[in-house]
Amino acid sequence: MKIIGGRVVVTCPGRNFVTLKVETDEGIYGIGDATLNGREQAVVAYLQEHVIPCLVGRDPQQIEDAWQYLYRGAYWRRGPVTMCAIAAVDTALWDIKAKAAGLPLYQLLGGRSRDGVMVYGHANGGDIEETADEVAKYIALGYRAVRAQSGVPGLASTYGVARDKMFYEPADTGLPTENIWSSEKYLRHIPALFDKLRDRFGFECHLLHDVHHRLTPIEAARLGKDLETYRLFWLEDAVTCENQESFRLIRRHTTTPLAVGEVFNSIHDCRQLISEQLIDYIRTSVVHAGGITHLRRIAALAELFHVRTGCHGATDLSPVCLGAALHFDTWVPNFGIQEYMRHTEATDEVFPHSYHFADGYLYVGEAPGHGVDIDETLAARYPYRRAFLPVNRLEDGTMFNW
Numbered sequence: 001m002k003i004i005g006g007r008v009v010v011t012c013p014g015r016n017f018v019t020l021k022v023e024t025d026e027g028i029y030g031i032g033d034a035t036l037n038g039r040e041q042a043v044v045a046y047l048q049e050h051v052i053p054c055l056v057g058r059d060p061q062q063i064e065d066a067w068q069y070l071y072r073g074a075y076w077r078r079g080p081v082t083m084c085a086i087a088a089v090d091t092a093l094w095d096i097k098a099k100a101a102g103l104p105l106y107q108l109l110g111g112r113s114r115d116g117v118m119v120y121g122h123a124n125g126g127d128i129e130e131t132a133d134e135v136a137k138y139i140a141l142g143y144r145a146v147r148a149q150s151g152v153p154g155l156a157s158t159y160g161v162a163r164d165k166m167f168y169e170p171a172d173t174g175l176p177t178e179n180i181w182s183s184e185k186y187l188r189h190i191p192a193l194f195d196k197l198r199d200r201f202g203f204e205c206h207l208l209h210d211v212h213h214r215l216t217p218i219e220a221a222r223l224g225k226d227l228e229t230y231r232l233f234w235l236e237d238a239v240t241c242e243n244q245e246s247f248r249l250i251r252r253h254t255t256t257p258l259a260v261g262e263v264f265n266s267i268h269d270c271r272q273l274i275s276e277q278l279i280d281y282i283r284t285s286v287v288h289a290g291g292i293t294h295l296r297r298i299a300a301l302a303e304l305f306h307v308r309t310g311c312h313g314a315t316d317l318s319p320v321c322l323g324a325a326l327h328f329d330t331w332v333p334n335f336g337i338q339e340y341m342r343h344t345e346a347t348d349e350v351f352p353h354s355y356h357f358a359d360g361y362l363y364v365g366e367a368p369g370h371g372v373d374i375d376e377t378l379a380a381r382y383p384y385r386r387a388f389l390p391v392n393r394l395e396d397g398t399m400f401n402w
């Protein structure tokens with residue numbers, strides 16, 4: 001079998017998605033997600049100009065060789081743009097391999113380790129009461145795990161609090177929206193949120209929370225301590241992670257489980273975090289961490305150190321990424337949880353798929369490949385719209401982390 005071409009499809013059924021389609025001389029094609037929220041066209045250019053020309057004529061079955069060729073062969077290693085592009089190729093090639101074998105992808109990875117994949121949804125509200133009501137809705141839908149985010153008194157807007165509750169989308173068209181942040185106000189507020197949630201819902205449902213990279217290590221340590229009695233499933237992205245050692249300080253002070261890694265794109269971003277057991281869950285995703293080939297290397301390292309997986313799965317990761325992630329999750333021995341923010345109906349129509357949700361779990365289908373396709377005619381009806389993630393400033397105007 002030979003690759004005869006590759007095409008990048010950009011579509012915006014409510015938000016932008018970048019999809020790579022790799023075609024072979026045997027009529028089998030594979031698709032991979034290449035969406036990098038707010039920087040979509042950088043990956044498109046990288047794929048079209050620097051990657052696709054190198055794929056033509058290659059045997060699509062030699063996935064490892066293609067991965068190494070694109071990673072080592074670029075000389076310039078890692079980074080989100082490069083690794084998203086490699087991920088898209090890798091996912092498409094796994095899709096082709098599984099279709100050629102007539103098997104669902106998880107069978108090629110080693111088969112099933114579980115029946116279904118436990119997922120968590122995103123509940124959020126302007127205040128504690130509204131967030132609690134949203135958590136109730138997720139529990140009523142059958143979710144066993146819910147992430148809870150609430151508006152903070154005194155701050156006009158807060159990360160994770162959506163206009164459209166079920167379909168959170170932080171990217172906006174136009175130039176980046178500016179948010180204002182105060183760690184002090186946030187730290188005073190969040191323990192009260194979880195106090196309310198445990199009081200109302202008890203301890204049966206898993207609760208999660210995302211700090212979104214906004215605290216210093218000592219602040220994060222204090223928050224972890226304050227939340228201990230509420231038994232969170234995890235506290236996510238407590239600090240920015242350029243400095244992996246900063247997690248040592250948090251770890252020393254709290255038993256609240258820690259998750260990090262949605263912005264990581266390589267095993268080198270989390271090697272110390274994992275090998276020193278500074279985290280409990282690694283959040284790397286198929287699309288942002290070099291595809292299934294690289295993600296399973298990260299998972300294998302994590303397994304040695306009792307770290308479990310918790311793949312990023314916000315709405316900016318397309319159904320193609322989610323489909324591939326579910327095959328990975330169905331196989332990976334050290335699975336923890338999968339994030340699942342529902343895509344809109346329009347998105348689901350553009351990307352027909354064979355996975356389904358029931359009783360708090362997502363289930364992969366048995367279709368050969370990763371089970372997600374793209375309807376290109378429909379995709380063409382939704383042209384690309386430039387969009388940016390927000391930026392964040394402290395109350396005195398200082399640029400901060402969003």
Ligand SMILES: O=C(O)C(=O)C[C@H](O)[C@H](O)CO
Binds near residue numbers: 262316339389
């Ligand atoms: O889903 C999460 O945990 C996020 O933090 C979502 C991110 O803000 C989002 O994917 C950015 O594009």
Ligand SMILES: [Mg+2]
Binds near residue numbers: 262
């Ligand atoms: Mg997050």
